Amino acid sequence: MNTDQPDTARVAVVTGAGDGIGLATAQRLARDFEHVVIADVRPAAAFARAAELGQRHLGVACDVTNESDVVGLFDAVLQRFGRLDVLVNNAGIGEQSVMTLEQTVEGFDRILAVHLRGTFLASREAARHFVAQQSGAIVNLGSIAGLAGHPGRNAYGAAKAGIVAMTEAMASEWARDGIRVNAVAPGYVMTDLVRDLIARGALNPSDIEDRTPMARFARPEEIAEAIAFLASPSASYITGVTLPVDGGWQAFGAPPARLGRVADKRESH
């Protein structure tokens, strides 16, 4: 840590920031916050990514499904920086990618644990501090899969819909304590989570491009910008919302053919 920094320097915690959207968010928040904490279930990734970000930042090993890990995360943050301003609940895992009839109870429970229990636990621990200081902001990671039905993504969709509900409940509960709680609902973002779905044959990239009005996947940095906005004072009167960041996916309700095939368009140019 750079000991020249004042104790009042703002602090943001991003869970699952060892890779993908979380890492892009940590990198983006490092422009607005004096200290960014990269928490990840993979300790080596957490430490390495924090070191790359700079010595003012911190990497913490934390499995968001484990209560004592999460309590320990916030203890470590407060001990090190004496302050906490923003929490981004980003840690997540992909679906088993099987239809509901083939889903196992273990797989179903694991998805709900990482997304729902993780978001609940980290929010609860952060809010203990936010309520005491009467300020703070939380940004959760929803998904378009939590806003409408996606066959083969039963548990994932339920978890993300639960995160939307939790966002609204926590926003209402803590609004008078100066705490804002919002979510982003990304469309398809090219990260390892999605690359893994493609590699397993669970996702066809050109189907996604054809169904997305903007005809492409998002870059992690584009989701990070929306998260940074919701976490910032620029969003001072926004709480309880889930903001789609999806290239128009959620707005579009017609058959994909109405948009034209992306491959045909590319060939005609």
Ligand SMILES: NC(=O)c1ccc[n+]([C@@H]2O[C@H](COP(=O)([O-])OP(=O)(O)OC[C@H]3O[C@@H](n4cnc5c(N)ncnc54)[C@H](O)[C@@H]3O)[C@@H](O)[C@H]2O)c1
């Ligand atoms: N990629 C997409 O298209 C997409 C779309 C909508 C929502 N999301 C959501 O965005 C978030 C990030 O997804 P991503 O695509 O960047 O995934 P990713 O797989 O690239 O990165 C996820 C990170 O979370 C960490 N992680 C996993 N389980 C954890 C746990 N129990 N505790 C702490 N850390 C854990 C991983 O180690 C990894 O570093 C997830 O909540 C995901 O559901 C992603």
